[in-house]
Amino acid sequence: MPDLSFSSFVKKALARREAALTLLLVVILVPITIRSPQFLSAKNISTILNDMAILSIVAIGEFYVILSNGIDLSVGSIIAFTGMATGMINQANPTVSPILLMFAGMGIGMVMGLFNGVLVAYGKIPPIITTLGTVNIYRGLTFLLSGGTWVTAHEMSESYIAFPRNTFLGVSNLLWIALLVIAVFYYFSRYSRTGREVYAIGGNPTAAKFVGVNENRVRVVVFLISGTLCGLAGALWTARYASAVNEMATGFEMQAVAACVLGGVNFAGGSGGIIGVVLGTLFLGVVTNALPVIYLSVFWQTFVQGLIILIALTLNTMSDQRKTKKLLAQRRG
């Protein structure tokens, strides 16, 4: 007979990483809201969601690479290159539709991701080394493309700058795009053959190969996804911040990786889910947006940010160990 008591429900819920993170999010929100009540205003929530939309798109790309037991350190540079490219295309042809620019960004990002993927899959270079190289190559290309100059608001068309800001049913296009990406990849990771193959390769590459998974193909696909999503993020980034500068998104790979790890994605590959990544992104969003609002000195902000992430990770790992113990106990019993 199933145990229906409330305490068992809570225990089960807590065992799920997603739920644990949600709970932590609430725990953090309470003191912030007490200190600064306007933090939970509808307007501020929409500010945070919009602020996190781009990160969630990039983090999903990063998720697939980590899931395959890799890492993509070049995401910030791909964003910079594609953002600069779409900015310059827009500057040269102000009449071009913003939607077309999004696809242009995705196309360029896809090529950059493909390059990463081919090097990893067929060049047999470890992902961390490959992308450690391409992070600089792509950043260098950004400077070469722009000649060191910027593209600023008055050089872009109004329709492009307005694109992420325009709302549909009260929700910004930026957020709609992020939601669409989340939905598509939620489906992809749970129900598509390739999506499941990424789990297989990351979890146990030898076993995956024996059941006929094409490892090289999967490795290229994960970088292709990451590159394409970064391209989309770059096109959105330039429009949202109304400027394309060469240094944009420097260090963004760290935020993307942090969102994944916070969301319970196993660094060794093979486990994790889209919902977790989205929650991890939200968690980061709340922390980065809350700290300035609660009158915390800037010199403490980065410290506290790091501390909170570390605590969240520790809790995550502890819940993991509990799960493993339980599984072991079951096996013995």
Added chain:
Amino acid sequence: MKKTLLFVLIMTMVLGAMFAQGTKDVAPTGEKEIIILGKSMGNGFFDAVFRGSEEAAAELGGIKTTYMAPPQATAEGQIEIIETLIAQRVDGIAISANDADALIPVAKKAMAAGIKVISYDSGISVGGRIVDLLPSNPELIGRQQVQLAAELTDYKGDIAVLSASAQATNQNLWIEWMKEEVKEADYSNMELVEVVYGDDAPDKSYREAVSLMQKYPDLKAIICPTTVGLLATAQAVKDAGKTGVVEVTGLGLPSEMKGYILDGTCRQMALWNPIDLGYSSTYILNGLIEGTVDGSTGEEIPAGRMGAIKIEENGIAFMSTPYVFNKDNIVEFAEIY
């Protein structure tokens, strides 16, 4: 025989050298020749510097000014040009250095040859120039920033500063002077509530600007003494629909800020003006060549419409308060830099 030949040879060389020296002194062309040396070709900033130099040359008379720059912004390129100028025996060179130290030896050589060397915009270290002309000093910059904000807010309300990184030396100095200026009696109804840092990253600056507006509902102005911060803040204020409610000002490049100045988000901002730099450099070189000044500490060099420029310790000179840009002059300057 050999000795005599050697003697004759040496004498010819010495005489020749004396003669060469002599022509310069005995028969001056009457026109002083100065060179404005930029960092690289095709840079609008230095074209504007040269425009200022031409303006000063026209006022002073008897000066021929020429603009030169290496094709790429390298110290090697500048050294090559200076070597040629030494051979050509020009009278004065004003240099914006691609490397503060690498140019010292060649600049010393030029000065030993009697050429007056000064640096502007991007200085040469002590020993490599007579005067280093800086566009402004931290006190003038900091105080002016608060004045600009006060003019926009009618000397009332909360103001905040959104800077580059917390370690940015220049910005921190300017902010110290902003804090000094706010203490003055004129600003008794104003308060500098907070200094935040956008790290010169558009996304972080944007986020910080948004949280400033949230934290201080009565915020009247944000000062951003850095172009990236200024751009991001202007966009954040515009997105929040607070144009005219929260004023934006700071230090920004006219070409980048043109849009926000024309649409009224940032009604005025400041930056050093390259035209004035070229103008002042030319006046200083003229004084040095004529020998009316020698660049010693405490000296005041007259510089036409810029007033007198005072030489501080180590030959450093500060030009003036930064130039103010608004919708009336931004289009013209956006073309320049």
